[in-house]
Amino acid sequence: MPIDAARPYDPDNIFAKILRGEIPSNKVYEDAHALAFHDINxxxxxxxxxxxxxxxxxWDDFAAKGSDAEIAGFVRAVGQVARDAGMVEPGYRLLANIGQDAHQxxxxxxxxxxxxxxxxPMLVR
Structure with missing residues (x-):
């Protein structure tokens, strides 16, 4: 079910559990600011x-509250993951869903x- 991106952070969400090592992931990258792993679906x-x-x-919460170091580190991590995975050519797509209408x-x-x-195409009409 899509979530309201304005609601408080839930420390029991699946990604928080992955970060804490409570749920395994097929990790491809990790640094001080980010973790990357293969999607299970x-x-x-x-x-x-x-x-x-x-x-x-x-993304809205992160842009408003993240430190400059966190934001720069995360954006750089996304680029590094794509480069390390050999996705730059012939290309790749980034997607961040925010809120109910985007089906986060x-x-x-x-x-x-x-x-x-x-x-x-980017969106199906």
Missing amino acids: PQAPRHILVIPKGAYVS EVPHLHVHIFAGRPLG
Whole structure:
């Protein structure tokens, strides 16, 4: 069920549990600011999730409350993950869902990186 991106952070969400090591993940990258792992329900041949290590509900929450170091570190991590995975050519797509209308399902900021096939138009009308 989509969530309200303005609600308080839930420390028991699945990504918080992954960060604490309570739930395993197929990790591909980790640094001081981010963790990246393969999506368990991939929507493209290659589908990686990147999450900040801080407790942020959405991109809006992160942009408003994250430190400059967290924001720069997270954005750089997303780029590094895509480069390390060999996604730069022929290309990849980034997606961050924020709130109910965008169908955000986990109340922890996460960026999807999709690749591995032509991904089609941005939105289906």
